Amino acid sequence: GRTSLAVSATDNPKIIAPVNETDNIIFLPLNDEAALKAAFADQGEEITAVIIEGIQGVGGIKEASIDFLKLIRSLSDQYNAVYIADSVQCGYGRTGIFYSHDYAGVEADVYTMAKGMGNGFPVAGISIAPKFKPWHGMLGTTFGGNHLACAAGLAVLEIMQQDELMKNAEEVGNYLIAALKEIPEIIEVRGRGLMIGIELPASLPHVKKDLLFKHQIFTGEAKPNVIRLLPALNLTKVQADQFLTKFKIALKG
Template sequence: MSLFNVYPLFNITPVSAKDVYVYDENNTEYLDLYGGHAVISIGHSHPTYVAAITNQVQKIGFYSNAVQNPLQIKLADKLTRLSGCQDYQLFLCNSGAEANENALKLASFHTNKSKILSFHNSFHGRTSAAVAATDNPKIVAPINAQQKVDFVALGDLEVVETILKEDKTCAVIIECIQGVGGLDESTTEFYQGLSTLCKTYNTVLIADEVQAGFGRTGDFFSFQKHKITPDIISIAKGMGNGFPIGGILIHPTIKASFGLLGTTFGGNHLACVASLAVLEVLVEEKLMQNSRMISEYFKEKSIEIFQIKNIKGRGLMLGLEFDFPIAELRKKLIHTHHIFTGSAKNPNVLRILPPLTVTKKHIDHFFEALKEELK
């Protein structure tokens, strides 16, 4: 049986990894400045993480959500303390797309409305409503296109209000820093205005923190810079450092009832201990502080390269924008210099999403390689 060929693959086969490095079958060392799509938050094979999963699987790895699982409560409590999101409720699932699906479904239940408002260059997942709310027609199948979604330019409150006034929109879903779209973000005035409009017109505000959450931007969540209170917060990626886990944080104004949401694998024992280990390391190694510090250093180094037209993003969710497509540059970085980086919907943006354990010496190595390729 062959694999369903939907991924264009680099001819690299990783067999092991440690902290910010990945090693192939020839023991070639690669500097990982992409973190497997921002998934690796505390570094590959972190000993605290490995020990937590190993210890748990020797006891019990999985049972259904029909029984008590105290690890879920422990995770919810620790998330509350570290994120500062008081009084929210946690529903656990397996991925970012599933988190956004549940967020949108819950918004529709809560408001009894069916339309979605999303933003140009958004990315929220590849399933049902999540992909319909993603601004990329190439990945929206006809069955997904039945969803009713309005796309608005990021920052345009006037058009948002015009749509919400129709009283058909159940949810506004937004990445406060767009990931796949190319690291665009708007102003605090816009995000606060958006929050006000959602409250005015009985619309659920969903903050998609799947990529930006868990300390990547230097804050626990990217929306916190703007001092807003979303109704639902979706999380995944860096939440599990590679173990599949996602979830939504739900404001207490939205009430639960039996059967409203459900999942087979979500919140399993291994997923919970993986995420608990991530939170432990985030605190013990001060990785949010490191994210802010390394971000400033990265931006200082970026100024030295005149070909860089714009530095986008915050913390260790960064983009370098050039006035040419970066596809060939990215290939040279990986094949010649053994450095993983990422691309974006904007073809001129090179995405940088390293483990939050990255240090100045790794950033120096990257800029030396970049200078060599751009000279």
């Protein structure tokens, strides 16, 4: 994820070395259809690819709209650009479907995967559309095709299918989201399945630390004050209730 062009496509200047700085990346506001159309109208012949998360992770669990994803697909086809679905955090069954982007009903050309792919074992991969013709040796990487990593990846897929973990992610996620929306202190609850963002007011900056140090519940965060829930896909409703109880205590300080 931190190769030269990849870090150029992030808005975090801390990980962009001067040698990696480039003007070859255009940043657009999420779900701004007018800005997307304008970018293609202005530089469409030069645009190689569009990269987007179906649901932003570090960006605060903000969901790309169905219309926006469909427009990306349409403009990519029109201008012969590649639609790249960044599914590293929001994919692999976390939202109740395998690739979160696909709730829009259109397919990307490339899906990137990692994180949950090995259930903790370091492994990553991509899915490519049939229009790309792979050939042996196309990808060169020191650890590519690692047998242990492949075994771990296969084991994860087998358990996901055997235990119906995507169905569980959808059901328990919907249960959690509905319960969280009943808590008055929360500004907004966002997300799908077991990828949930809880936006809190600035007056409650302590909640994440209290969950960790007082209740031993580890959560993610997004600035300025969003708690990210990314639990294991086999989370039960009993465990969800335990979290809700501790979360309400943490809200009270």
